[in-house]
Amino acid sequence: MDDIASLSAQNFKSDVKPIWCPGCGDYAVLTALAKALAELGRPRETIALISGIGCSSRIPAYTGVYGFHGVHGRALAVATGVKLARPDLTVIAAGGDGDGLSIGGNHFLHACRRNVDMTYILMDNQVYGMTKGQASPTTAPDWCESKLTPNGTGVSPVAPLHLALAAGVNFFARGFSGNPNELARLVVAAINHPGFSIVHVLSPCVTFRSEQRAWKQAVHSAAAAPSAHPAEALARFAEDDGFTTGILFAGDREPFMPQRDATMTAGDFEHAFAVRTPLPGPFTAAPAA
């Protein structure tokens, strides 16, 4: 087992070189995650990091914990299976805005309402980077840089905070990759919060959305302590500009974990199918020779 005391953030990184572009916000997310895991002080083998497909979904390979890099959009479903089967593990899902809110949108809704005790790191750069720059569900409707939507999407973007609150998320924080120390603190708080927690990370794509470098000037800290009531949080952030960082909501719903006991074995269920012994009588008695 890992000697917890000696683990540094570096131990939570692997020796695999990321595929990310120079300057990508996801490097800082990896750094913040490694820092958070070191701070939590849990053995590496007790942590599972689950992802789908996309630039940010490559993150498990760059960490030193157990990981699963699955198909596009299903990270939360895989993570749910891991946590329900193994409540003893610390389970983290990670991925991008396309993976989590478009192809995986249904799982996002149901992970929020199911409230399994796990954490979702949603790295949002408002673009599909791996396929070379198409609009994502969080892209502004008038963004015209994609060849697929040269006149803009004309479609309202998803606000992850509002969507998650409406669906019943139990914890929502927003961080910025440009501030990895705050981000690490938010990840620690999210993992420590019971139930389903989301850390929404503004993580710029410098290749296809170089204007996102300006996010550094846009972010600002939440003014008040988080509400525990979804309606109150929705009201407070109704006009949110999307750049408020900090813990924005911390609910107190009971996490989902089905009760189970092991009072029976598989063999015990065979008896239910056994045909009852026939009543004694002239018909059922063995025939005379």
Add this chain to the structure above:
Amino acid sequence: MEAGHNGQAASTLGPAEAGWSAPAATRRGSVPAVSVAVIGSGGAGAMRAGEILLEVAAMAGFYGLMTRAMGPQIRGGEAAALLRVAAAPVSSLDDHFDLLIALDWANFSRFAAELPLAPTSVVIADPAEGDVPEAVVASGARIGRLALKELARAVPGGRTNMVGLGAAAALIGLPPEIVAAVVAGQLGRKGESVLAASVAALKAGAAAAAALPAVAQLAAPPHDGVARWNISGNQATGLGALKGGVSFVAAYPITPATEVLEWMAPALAKTGGMLVQAEDELAAINMVIGASFAGAPALTATSGPGLALMIESLGLAVASETPVVVVDVMRGGPSTGIPTKSEQTDLNIAVNGLHGDAPHLVLAPNSIADCLFTTQWAVALAETLQAPAIVLSDQALGQSRAIVAPPREPPAVAGRLTVPASYQVPAAYRRYAETESGVSPMAIPGTPGSTYVADGLEHTERGTPSAQAGDHAMQLEKRARKLEGFEYGSDWADIEGEGEIALVTWGSVTGPAREAAAQARARGIRTRLISVRLLLPAQPTRMAEALRGVRRLLVVEQSHGRQFHKFLRSCYDLPAEVAVISHPGPLPIRPAEIFDQLAAWE
């Protein structure tokens, strides 16, 4: 027959007090099997009557089979319980029904084709329900008029299905004391007055049976000392999964697979496992993959539309070498198709649906009892070979019940090869290490020193994503070798009989094929039966052995597109002369159709 009925409501429940004892000699018939259909509009209780009749047959020592024919309506549609009761194990419905009890004729036309009758058949109908349909009259069957409604009305709280059940049991020679005992067992908790009304209605039906046309009565049941189970295919699938060690199920409801889940949910909770209702089939398969990655043997059950949604992630299970089992209880397709009726048409997608070169297991149970064996075996193989297994059951197996001898156990296999917790990994752990068998030790999260990332991207031995030709070739070869090189033993197929004529079939169609082969042998036509249980990986050496000396091959399957025939052609060398009996659902393939082809070849 059935002397001693007085037609009055019984005030006590004991058969002796009810005066139902009669000399055994008056009840014994001579035929080894009787086929009965009970039909009615949804809610009339035809299914309940059929289930009771089957249980009565079981308690009396017979074997039996009951399938269902239903419309898609939740309430108020048509419903038919189709039974065959026999002195020996029953593998299929007969070519026609000996007795048809019509509680009413509502919607009869919708399933008339599923109810073949012969001039020897007896049809019991209530004159109050209108004229006997033209198709029934045309069959030449004898019609017996029985005032079901009126007799039921004469009993306070009496129901027509119980009158019909009483008549049916009496007509085919099932003992009334056992009918009363089974009804007491099933309805007893509804209270004494309900039970008393049911018993009185049963007696009224049985008494009236004396005036009806005679049906051939069953011979004495076999006193073979063999224990009997009364189980449905979907229950047997659930029990097989549980016995195989499955502790995690995630699934989305779908007809006709839901009963697998309904049976497993409480059973899992009591054995330390769990069932999770997922938001869709995409979630279900991925939850199952996650649970298995975390160490829990895991399964999902679905039907064709759900399997289609799961296919991408089954490829993930192949690439990441994560054991999972998907039970597909097949129904008519494509698209929404015919959800309540059976067809063997998911073979193509199960075998060929995955993109890329994706070796996996496909198995098919070939009887209701075999649902247990094959599912349990599939779990064991998936775990041992770290690969996904698809189990192709179907509606005809899943939603039918049978009286069977207790199913057998599959052979023991190694199970999942894991990295022991105490293992000190010398260098970096290689999850996808090249090994002779192709199976590599799998580290379960929680195991120190061997953290890795399972990946659907092509990867190196360590699991690191790789686009290099060498890594791709090595991993493809490893994943193919572990399945192809495994020794599956004789259970890959059921092979029965000898001869130059062979029947090759799979799944639920094995029942009528088995019966036709037995009929052919009884006529002196030497016939082999090969029912393929392990569809993938194909077993060319074993198939060649099974077909040695065969000159004529009859392929039997329930599909329009001859999916099984094409599958056989793609995997195996077949004899020169091949005939195919292949038609779509929902009509079952009947033994006579198969026998006729065998006889023509004589």
